Amino acid sequence: MHASFDPELALTQIRREFGEHGGVAPSIERSSTFTVMEPGMVPEIFTGQRAPDRDGCYLYSRHFNPTVDVLDRYLAAMENTEFAVGTASGMSAIACVILQICRAGDHIVSSRTVYGGTHALLQHLLPRHGIATTFVNPGDTAALEAAITPKTRILFAETLSNPTLAVIDIRAWAAIANAHGLTFIVDNTFTPLIISPARHGAHIVVHSMTKYINGASDLVAGSICCSREFGHALYDLQSGCVMLLGPTLDPRAAFDIIQRLPHLPVRMREHGRRAMAIATRLKALGLPVIYTGLPDHPDHDLFMSMANPGYGFGGMLALDCGTAERANTLIGVLQNEVNFGLIAVSLGYFDTLMSVSSSSTSSEIPDDEQKEMNLSPGLLRISVGITGSIESRLEQITTGVKRVFA
Ligand SMILES: *Cc1c(COP(=O)(O)O)cnc(C)c1O
Secondary structure, three states: OOOOOOHHHHHHHOOOOOOOOOOOOOOOOOOOEOOOOOOOHHHHHHOOOOOHHHHOOOOEOOOOOHHHHHHHHHHHHHHOOOEEEEEOOHHHHHHHHHHHHOOOOOEEEEEOOOOHHHHHHHHHHHHHHOOEEEEEOOOOHHHHHHHOOOOEEEEEEEOEOOOOOOEOOHHHHHHHHHHHOOEEEEEOOOOOOOEOHHHHOOOEEEEEOOOOOOOOOOOOOEEEEEOHHHHHHHOOOOOOHHHHHOOEOOHHHHHHHHHHHHHHHHHHHHHHHHHHHHHHHHHHOOOOEEOOOOOOOOOHHHHHHHEOOOOOOOOEEEEEOOOHHHHHHHHHHHHHOOOOOEEOOOOOOOOOEEEEHHHOOOOOOOHHHHHHOOOOOOEEEEEOOOOOOHHHHHHHHHHHHHHHHO
């Protein structure tokens, strides 16, 4: 049913954007406002008779900016969606999608294993505005069906969940969403290029471009990959959440991401190759490592059934150190004694980043919920980098874990 899709090919097949003087890099359009050649055109732009993205008549950069528009076209090609909307952060992408769809009284069913910020948005902030969420375990489609009420509008999940690395069955969730007329939103931040959720039935794909897509940990950005109709709804002058709440992506940040997208495929393959080598080593040492590339990961086959061939399994792995104390001792050794990586939240950087999730990026999630989602207090999340030789990295982590697990 799903013909194979190569997002790298899709990225190279869309129209290249040259700079103003024929430069190989696109120009950055920094203007906040644009001259309109004929006075009569202004109302036509306001009433939508002339669309900035279709007719090249730009109005104001919170509405459409030509540089952001270039990035949006690349993201849409990569995720195989009609349209994409760049935003100032991953969180604003998620919040705008939800607020565009839901009103007070509506209900969301979300996977329990989501990013801590998303969990807090759903659990604490949105209920203040009358939007409630029921959380379910990502593998439990019976619980998912049972949680749906007549008020439900959205199903929400992450392709590869943060930080427990559970894989969602996108086709199964999409089938349930379609049967109930719901919008299925997938956060694909951990697996750009590797999995294309829209190919398997996701209606909207969101990204924190802060992570792998930018890859340099030097800016914050997000993207909403969706239908043209939904994208235009987000930009609507009367009711669009991106237009009216205003999480505008800066064209300079958009330019930086545009220049890094062409090597995203190279980076993702290399992150995956190194994560696989490290996971295999930790496994050989008898340690409880979680990596979807390992054949004994419970979701290995499911991951394989959705993955685009040739991109590997991504750069995220986890090691259950049992207790937070031991996890913290280990990251101290790995950073300060053997130079394996850096103690920092976030992911997708070229250097390795390590964090103990339960007390950092998932600390918004209450303890009983953490237990429910199988999040061990000693879970060490590692975003495997692409610097240094694989041999030296394997040696460093082996020395580190032997020192701490001895
Ligand atoms: C970081 C992250 C977000 C939030 O993105 P920001 O760019 O930090 O706003 C959302 N989802 C996932 C899976 C993330 O890792």
